[in-house]
Amino acid sequence: TTATSNSITMSVTSTVTPSVSIALTSGTNPTCSGSAVTFTATPTNGGTTPAYQWKKGGTNITGATTSTYSYTPANGDAITCVLTSNATCASPTTATSNSIAMSVTSTVTPTVSIALTTGTNPTCSGSAVTFTATQTNGGASPTYQWKKGGINIAGATASTYSYTPANGDAITCDLTSDLSCASPTNATSNIINMTVNPLPLTAEITQTAVDVLTASVSGTSYQWYLNGALISGNTQSITVTQEGTYTVIVIDNNDCQSITSEGFEYTTTGIFVITEDNLIIYPNPSMDFFTIKYVSSLSGDLKISIINTLGETIYYKELMESNNSFTEKINLSNYAGGVYYITISDGDKTIQRKLIKL
CATH class of the missing domain: 2.60.40.10 (Immunoglobulins)
Known part of the structure; x- marks a missing residue:
């Protein structure tokens, strides 16, 4: 006699191979020293509750057992993640991710x-x-x-x-x-x-002797020019031998140079510069009155004029048939302080001196 058992239907599940990949999801690579980064693991066939173990240089990182890992890297760190799958029929049950090598640049201070x-x-x-x-x-x-x-x-x-x-x-x-x-x-x-x-004041040039020109501004040194060409002489007064247009630049103790002066036309004829022996001006400087005492080397009618630095005549007087000497008291109290020039002329020759009004 025979008997037949119950039937058992087999259910066969295909074998699966787990895998895992990691990527940087926060921060950059390369990165700067002191900057934190985050890695995230993405599993395939990991099952419902896969397990993770993050590694640095092949060594387990204590406590790094979730799907993400954050830390502050050092240059050359090599990060991987090992996945353990709980999927049925996973074979093998573990998988190792790709490796990410960290490049870390030191922070610099500009x-x-x-x-x-x-x-x-x-x-x-x-x-x-x-x-x-x-x-x-x-x-x-x-x-x-x-x-x-x-x-x-x-x-x-x-x-x-x-x-x-x-x-x-x-x-x-x-x-x-x-x-x-x-x-x-x-x-x-x-x-x-x-x-x-500041720059030194711009000088004015006056003729203080037959062959001497003088700059009106004191300085440490001077640059004199004749017809635009630099000539020798670095003092306030120079002796001249050539006719032409003279200019001067004043240099002070800060080595600053003034603006070039206006040109002075020097000629060897028609100018006679007097000495202290035949012209006395006192007091000079003065706040108001100037006394001019002159023993003339000129003859005939004399003309006395005073001009300011703008060339304006502020005083004029003619002495008819001069007896070769005179004394004049001139009041400049109503005029601004500064430099003025007195000129005495007989029509052929001219005498000029500087007045300082305080």
């Missing part, structure tokens, strides 16, 4: 310093100067902003800055670095305080 590369400090009024900025850790294309007294100078965004300073100007430069790991990205330079000295 700096900038400025120096005067054209011109001087102190300088003279009207003289241009140039500043140059020298940077470290500024990157390939740093940006610059020059400032005067802490205020941005419009358009001054290159590594150099040229201008004509005023006394007391305080110049600085701000640098912005384009390096990825610059911290902070901005730096401010040292301060250069400008000292600007």
Whole structure:
């Protein structure tokens, strides 16, 4: 006799192979020292509750057992993740991810310093100067902003800055670095305080002897010119031997140069400069009255005139048939202080002296 058992229907599930990949989901690579990053693992055939173990350089990282891992990397770190699948028929049950090698750049601090590369400090009024900025850790294309007294100078965004300073100007430069790991990205330079000295007064040239020209302004040295060409002589008065147009520049103890004087036309005829023996002016300087006492070497009618530095005649008198001497008291109390010139002429020859009104 025979008997047949119950039937068992087999259910066969295909074998699956787990895998896992990791990617950087927060931060960058390369990154800067001190910057945190986050990795995320994406499993395939991991089952409902896969297990994770993150590794650095092949060594387990304590506590790093979730699908994400965050930390602050060091240069050269190699990060991987091992997945353990709980899927039925997973074979093998574990999988190792791709490796991500971290590139970490050290943080750098940018700096900038400025120096005067054209011109001087102190300088003279009207003289241009140039500043140059020298940077470290500024990157390939740093940006610059020059400032005067802490205020941005419009358009001054290159590594150099040229201008004509005023006394007391305080110049600085701000640098912005384009390096990825610059911290902070901005730096401010040292301060250069400008000292600007005024120019000496422009001199007037007078003839103080037959062959002597004198500049009216005192200075440390002088540059004399004849018809525009520099000639020898660096003192306030020079002896001249040639006719022509003379000009002078005054140089002071700050090495600043005055504006060139107006030309003085020197001629060897028609001018007779007197001495203390035949002309006395007193007091000189004076606040009001000048007494002029003259024993004439000229003959005939005499003309006395006083002019100011603008060439305007403020006093004029004629002495008819002079007896070769006279004394005049002249009141200049109503005129501004400054330099005036008295001229005595007989029509052929001229005598000239300077009056100083206080």
